[in-house]
Amino acid sequence: MRAGLPLAALLLTVAACQSAPAPAGATGDPSGVVTWAASADRMGDGVAGRSYRLVVHTSVGGTDLRIRLSNAFGDRPLTFDNVYAGSQKQGAELRPGSNRRLTFGGARTVTVPAGSTVWSDPLPGRLPAATNLVVSLHSPDAGGPATGHWMALQRSYATQGDHTAEESGAAWTIPTGSWFHLDAVSVRARAGTGAVAALGDSITDGWQSTADLNRRWPDYLARRLQRADTAVKGVANEGMSGNKVLADGPGQSALNRLERDVLSQPGVRTVFLFQGVNDIKAHTGVTAEDLIDGYREIVERAHAAGKCVVGATVGPFKGWHEWDPAAEAVRQEVNAFIRTGGVFDAVTDFDRVLRSPYDPGRMLPALDGGDHIHPNDKGMQAMADAVDLTALDCGTTR
Structure with a gap:
């Protein structure tokens, strides 16, 4: 051409x-x-x-x-x-x-x-x-x-x-x-090119980012990948507002839609799992152990399909109307598992990126979209910038 x-x-x-x-x-x-x-x-x-x-x-x-x-x-x-x-x-x-x-x-x-x-x-x-x-x-x-x-x-x-x-x-x-x-x-890309599928909720779906300007965090990630020396270039945004890991509600749960929305997509090398806040804040009795079991199942199924999985910590949401100390305790326990449990092939610490140093349960005001759970455009970009691009290529080693 x-x-x-x-x-x-x-x-x-x-x-x-x-x-x-x-x-x-x-x-x-x-x-x-x-x-x-x-x-x-x-x-x-x-x-x-x-x-x-x-x-x-x-x-x-x-x-x-x-x-x-x-x-x-x-x-x-x-x-x-x-x-x-x-x-x-x-x-x-x-x-x-x-x-x-x-x-x-x-x-x-x-x-x-x-x-x-x-x-x-x-x-x-x-x-x-x-x-x-x-x-x-x-x-x-x-x-x-x-x-x-x-x-x-x-x-x-x-x-x-x-x-x-x-x-x-x-x-x-x-x-x-x-x-x-x-x-x-889909497209036919250069030999060896792969994609990452971001499995998430309304934060991945982009709520509170500016409409029509492609400022969701997976959009910022896609722009980084196009400039980077990496074989992973495609990004599939599989976020869904209100979605949970364990239970159907707004859409089928992450467990129930994993095959159709993620594993069936051509060229996907890596699943990026950033989900769980809707399970935690719903006050339906979901424990950290319940959510961790859900993560384990997603990882096992992705590994069986030849994909690797990057896990992301659950971001802060103090100030959102469903926050309380009990939900925060579950979030902290879940995040400790994501960081140190050894189940994921790699980890991105979105909690560390988004939280206030003065109140770790609360989002940094400069990154807050205004409702204390969804980042603004600046927060979306900060999330994408925190992703280790080399970790997205981990599927080549499986």
């Missing part, structure tokens, strides 16, 4: 005729590296005839883009008759010449069974790192529970009728702060 080409020319550059037959097994698990992902959850009922124009931000760059459509929480088959991928110019408007059709097993239409996901065929051409990729999709028969990600912190768009092929944003008049039906994007 020649230097100096505009982004629209770089993005998804045509390398083969769109009408060429798709390879056998094109909708199976891709060989490649996940460049973007979002944890799946049950949304409201789908709307027949609705189109979504979904804006997502890539981490690692590569060729042969593929997307994964999810009907994980659906109660009936879901058909998509037109799906396109392009690059964002502004708002719902695409860069001229960037919008291209995706196929599934060589066909334009795909039906995803209830409870299932499906990968698209590879789209020839190159997708740069740190691109605002736009996936436009239309379903003529959506109904029943939709699958998506509620808190995107990224403006996307919807419209009634099929406008997926249009590069203009004129028809896309319904803004949405959620992603629907799309839960992963």
